[in-house]
Amino acid sequence: MAHTIVIFGASGDLTSRKLVPALYELHRKGRLPDGTRIVGSSRSGFSHEAWRERLVESTAGYLGDRFDRGVWNEFASSIYYHPGDVTQPDDVASLGQFLDGTEQGAETVRLYYLATAPGFYEPAVLNLGQAGMTCEDCAQRRVVIEKPFGIDLASARRLNEVVHRVFAESQVYRIDHYLGKETVSNLLVLRFANTIFEPIWNRNYVDHVQITAAEEVVIGHRAGFYESAGILRDMFQNHLMQLFTLTAMEGPARFDADAVRDEKVKVLRCVRPLARDEVARWTLRGQYRSYRDEPGVGRGSQTPTFGAVTWHVDNWRWQGVPFYLRSGKGMSCRTTQIVIQFRHPPHMIFGSNAVDDHEANRLVIQIQPREGIQLHFQSKVPDAGMKRRLVDLDFTFRDRFAGDIPDAYQRLLLDAMQGDASLFARSDEVEASWRLIDPIQAAWDEGAGPPLAFYESGDWGPPGAAEWMQRQGRQWFDSCPVLK
Secondary structure (H helix, E strand, O other): OEEEEEEEEEOOOOHHHHHHHHHHHHHHHHOOOOEEEEEEEEOOOOOOHHHHHHHHHHHHHHHHEEEEEEEHHHHHOOEOOOOOOOOHHHHHHHHHHHHHHHHOOOOOOEEEEEEEOOHHHHHHHHHHHHOOOOOOOOOOEEEEEOOOOOOOHHHHHHHHHHHHHHHHHHEEEEEOOOOHHHHHHHHHHHHHOOOOOHHHHOOOEEEEEEEEEEEEOOOOHHHHHHHHHHHHHHHHHHHHEEEEEEHOOOOOOOOOHHHHHHHHHHHHHHEOOOOOOHHHHHHEEEEOOOHOOOOOOOOOOOOOOOEEEEEEEEEEEEEOOOEEEEEEEOOOOOOOEEEEEHHHOOOOOOOOOOOOOOOOEEEEEEEEOOEEEEEEEEEEEOEEOOOEEEEEEHHHHHOOOOOOOOOOOHHHHHHHHOOOOOOEEEEEHHHHHHHHHHHHHHHHHHHOOOEEEOOOOOOOOHHHHHHHHHOOOOOOOOOOOOOO
């Protein structure tokens, strides 16, 4: 069956940096379905050829040595452009007529990709419905919606209601590029395709779990967005919560969209929400010291650029095991990792050691940039009696598998075209996540949470973050990155 990918916001950065390069790579690898057309639409007045010329430059710059002009020329023949304003019903209807003309009555899957600012999601969806370009419960019409999906629970509910007026939930693909990363998908394989991990993936053997998404870069010229978002909306509600649910979920009966997403929602419903008077104890917030000097940031800004949150999961698997989620800008390095910190042996027969999490077994799953897994375990030091040392076993994707690790958008675009929603968020999952984040954000905004602590760019967050963990008898695992 032929496919048409319609990109609203075609002149934007996401299209040129991510979407078109990903589609080009899928074409180069022979994975795009035959007869795939790409139609861009935005208010800019490009012709077909002018838009292709603009894209060839940006795609070549993004892909570097992987770009082949001959392959591009084949690919570009399927690229079209139709100008229009997504907020204007007549413009969307005109686009529909253009699509009908290019498809010439052939049965075609249409993928409407909203690569616009979030404020355009509602009018885009409603105008698609008004123009008759969708059909409820029709698998051949799908919509892909970029994050952020709302800024709180109320706005997420509102957007879900609007979307469901036009599309059935099965037609909606809420995209979070973290879920398209090979190492995130591998987390499911690691847990549910191996017998050695799942028996110890529980409260009997795990002391705690750390999930970190650190960024070395600072805000720069993104203050317009960041001042209204902050670290919770920018990183926690989407990226970190996705990693959390995949780490904590029960095994689905089968690997399909509904089964996987059912288990993720179950985990979120088991998380103990933080009451207003608990936020100061179980969360941290910080700001890198030079943030207020960034263009567009107010002199007295209270916007956090660092955050840490403790979740307690009230179910049989995880009762009593804290999950520590943290993220920050201007950190020591760029790294996203999941640390499964195991308990100490119940009795140490080789001499006593001070209790130290860094001496217990540890499984580190490196999501990026050095994708792989590292297992830390105790070993005897040769010719030193029974002296022990923590050693490690490494696995890295780049060392074991040939070729570059594909960009996350390649996987997600292909899944959406094939109708596989396993790696996309469902409406109840989005709302369940906001129910947990909203009380923390409200407490922070109202001054009921922990005080805003400052840290220097290049540190691992505020100095108090280490003390916060030490009061709970634990330590952060800081590494840049852990894998060699």
